[in-house]
Amino acid sequence: MPEGDTIRRLADRITERFAGQTCSRCVTRDPRLVGLDLAGSRLVDADAVGKHLFLRFADPDGRRRSVHAHLLMDGRFLVGPASREHAFHRRIELWFDDGRLTGLDVPLLGVVPTDREHELVDHLGPDLCGPVVPDPVVVAARLQRDPDVPLAAALLDQRNVAGFGNVYAVELPFVVGLSPNQPVGAIRGLEGLLAIGTPMIRMHGAAGPRNTTGRRLGTADHFVYGRRACPVCASPLEHWTDRDSPWGRISSWCPVCQPVRSPRDTDLVRARRLLALHPVRRDPMFPRADAREPDGLSADR
Ligand SMILES: [Zn+2]
Numbered sequence: 001m002p003e004g005d006t007i008r009r010l011a012d013r014i015t016e017r018f019a020g021q022t023c024s025r026c027v028t029r030d031p032r033l034v035g036l037d038l039a040g041s042r043l044v045d046a047d048a049v050g051k052h053l054f055l056r057f058a059d060p061d062g063r064r065r066s067v068h069a070h071l072l073m074d075g076r077f078l079v080g081p082a083s084r085e086h087a088f089h090r091r092i093e094l095w096f097d098d099g100r101l102t103g104l105d106v107p108l109l110g111v112v113p114t115d116r117e118h119e120l121v122d123h124l125g126p127d128l129c130g131p132v133v134p135d136p137v138v139v140a141a142r143l144q145r146d147p148d149v150p151l152a153a154a155l156l157d158q159r160n161v162a163g164f165g166n167v168y169a170v171e172l173p174f175v176v177g178l179s180p181n182q183p184v185g186a187i188r189g190l191e192g193l194l195a196i197g198t199p200m201i202r203m204h205g206a207a208g209p210r211n212t213t214g215r216r217l218g219t220a221d222h223f224v225y226g227r228r229a230c231p232v233c234a235s236p237l238e239h240w241t242d243r244d245s246p247w248g249r250i251s252s253w254c255p256v257c258q259p260v261r262s263p264r265d266t267d268l269v270r271a272r273r274l275l276a277l278h279p280v281r282r283d284p285m286f287p288r289a290d291a292r293e294p295d296g297l298s299a300d301r
Helices: 004-018 136-143 151-156 166-175 190-206 268-274
Strands: 025-028 042-049 052-058 064-070 076-080 090-096 099-104 108-113 238-240 251-253
Touching: 004 042, 004 052, 004 076, 004 099, 004 190, 136 151, 136 190, 151 166, 166 190, 166 251, 166 268, 190 268
Parallel strands: none
Antiparallel strands: 025 090, 042 052, 052 064, 064 108, 076 099, 090 099, 238 251
């Protein structure tokens, strides 16, 4: 499922492959793109803001316009080869010198003048995979603006911070011993979770696959996402389906390792132990062992 890191990697891959090339043929099958013809326009670059993707074009008359895409749950782009999917799924197809770019089942597509892209993303919080690394203390304060919201719901709300999707909303609470159901206002040291999650998603934005454990690094390995038992205490996990979850997404947590209590501390000792093998430990932002406990980050960071 596309999260901020996936879209960042996708944008970089599109730029690497097609930037500077002129689109020779353009086929669209989306009502919002009726009349769009990018043939003759040059792809300047592709960029990601949170989970929003922009394909920026320079037209022969000097106009700049951007194709805007949001993949939601199921959309994807195929970069390079021709798609074999039925035409119905190919919502946009662009031919370049060096291959084809195909948007498959992309649920949200549109075109905007490039200098008005910001209108589509102004409502988002700091971009976790953007050029400026968001400050965990600032992001924690945004997450805790509404203290009654469950932690996972606050992490998923892109107005607080842009980029986290459901894998992070399940895995990060587990790593620091917090329940995804924990009211976010009762958490102490929430910036510690962000000092782990921020470099982790940025690392995955630079190279995949998304691995939250540090084990079998070439694979998409997770502690509790998509699993049945706790890897720490072996208790059966509890689950929300997307229908019964208060925030509308599936979730999993260990009732023993992640109890809901008030107040509740972010457990960085647990996080360091669980992520002992993960390369994110080498990031300067990762909470250090001598960080003041249990408040999380101290002035030595
Ligand atoms: Zn457990």
